[in-house]
Amino acid sequence: MAARLHPAPWRPPEIVDLRRFTARDLDPLLQEETQSWRDSLDWDFEKSADLVRRFVDLRALHGAALVEDGEVAGYLYYVLEENKGLIGDLYVRLDLRTPERENRLLESALASIMANASIGRIESQLMMLAFVPGRTLPSDDCLSTYERNFMRVDLRRASFAPGNVRRAMYLEKWSDHYQDAAAQLIAASYAGHIDSRINDQYRSAAGARRFLYNIVQYPGCGAFFRPASFAAFEAVSGRMCGISLTSLVAPECGHITQICVSPAVRGTGIGHELLRQSLTALRDMGCRSASLTVTAANEDAVTLYERVGFYTAQRFSAYVWEGF
Numbered sequence: 386m387a388a389r390l391h392p393a394p395w396r397p398p399e400i401v402d403l404r405r406f407t408a409r410d411l412d413p414l415l416q417e418e419t420q421s422w423r424d425s426l427d428w429d430f431e432k433s434a435d436l437v438r439r440f441v442d443l444r445a446l447h448g449a450a451l452v453e454d455g456e457v458a459g460y461l462y463y464v465l466e467e468n469k470g471l472i473g474d475l476y477v478r479l480d481l482r483t484p485e486r487e488n489r490l491l492e493s494a495l496a497s498i499m500a501n502a503s504i505g506r507i508e509s510q511l512m513m514l515a516f517v518p519g520r521t522l523p524s525d526d527c528l529s530t531y532e533r534n535f536m537r538v539d540l541r542r543a544s545f546a547p548g549n550v551r552r553a554m555y556l557e558k559w560s561d562h563y564q565d566a567a568a569q570l571i572a573a574s575y576a577g578h579i580d581s582r583i584n585d586q587y588r589s590a591a592g593a594r595r596f597l598y599n600i601v602q603y604p605g606c607g608a609f610f611r612p613a614s615f616a617a618f619e620a621v622s623g624r625m626c627g628i629s630l631t632s633l634v635a636p637e638c639g640h641i642t643q644i645c646v647s648p649a650v651r652g653t654g655i656g657h658e659l660l661r662q663s664l665t666a667l668r669d670m671g672c673r674s675a676s677l678t679v680t681a682a683n684e685d686a687v688t689l690y691e692r693v694g695f696y697t698a699q700r701f702s703a704y705v706w707e708g709f
């Protein structure tokens with residue numbers, strides 16, 4: 386091959402508004418990201434990638450792309466909800482992934498979001514961000530960081546023996562008319578809990594309602610899976626006292642999207658029973674594995690998950706910027 390006499394001049398990496406791209410421009414990056422989710426998390430990212438393609442083509446997605454040597458090396462998108470910005474995804478190509486490149490994307494998004502006077506809080510949980518404990522991030526004077534575990538269990542190996550439930554209760558399959566009671570339960574279960582510092586939807590029944598709507602309607606946490614989702618009720622009062630909700634993140638991989646038990650009946654075996662029923666149902670319906678995410682400091686939950694056979698497959702961080 387003849388040597389190029391005049392090599393293309395090197396151009397510094399550029400941050401470009403996402404609305405200047407089409408889905409086609411982003412496609413190689415989204416394909417690589419889809420493969421990465423499959424390889425590292427057993428997670429089919431295709432539906433989420435399709436949603437990104439659709440909104441990029443509509444020029445309706447806020448965010449930025451990192452362009453290097455004329456190619457898209459990484460991207461980030463965010464959404465604005467009432468008073469909050471939510472960074473939905475950040476992905477930099479594996480061969481170029483460095484904290485500096487990721488930070489350039491974050492800097493640009495944070496600057497745009499923070500310029501919006503009605504926004505007082507920015508949340509993100511980015512599974513594909515390089516996990517480097519103690520890494521520095523932009524605007525760290527108003528940043529809180531929470532370590533999270535992505536945990537997985539092999540459903541073909543684990544045995545889900547019944548525990549000792551020390552409270553009279555019964556379980557029902559999930560039904561959409563439980564949404565209001567479940568929203569109340571979530572708000573009560575997470576009052577003063579570390580997870581309500583990470584996700585402010587947990588702080589009120591109205592927020593929890595939006596959370597439930599999102600996990601049922603959108604593919605971010607996988608496709609909601611009713612047959613393995615349960616609600617627990619106290620036998621005497623009939624009051625809802627726990628839920629375990631699931632999704633399918635790949636054809637044979639289930640995910641626990643939410644599990645909580647009301648403070649009044651905690652420690653009586655209901656959480657274990659809900660989890661056991663969901664995992665058994667997922668296995669009976671052909672899933673070979675199940676996963677969930679949990680805040681590392683949430684020891685009660687981590688202990689429960691480890692007891693039924695979950696192990697930490699990946700660590701990541703949740704970030705919250707507030708008070709800027």
Ligand SMILES: CC(C)(COP(=O)(O)OP(=O)(O)OC[C@H]1O[C@@H](n2cnc3c(N)ncnc32)[C@H](O)[C@@H]1OP(=O)(O)O)[C@@H](O)C(=O)NCCC(=O)NCCS
Pocket residue numbers: 548549574575578644645646647650651652653654655656657658678679680683685686689
């Ligand atoms: C995590 C959670 C769902 C567990 O539900 P639970 O009904 O309390 O769980 P269980 O009673 O089945 O607990 C499992 C074991 O831990 C023990 N345990 C649980 N919480 C305990 C506590 N606060 N103190 C002492 N022991 C406790 C139980 O005794 C039980 O052991 P045993 O069955 O051998 O007796 C519940 O604590 C909860 O709702 N927490 C807030 C929301 C949350 O963190 N959800 C998980 C997000 S990933």
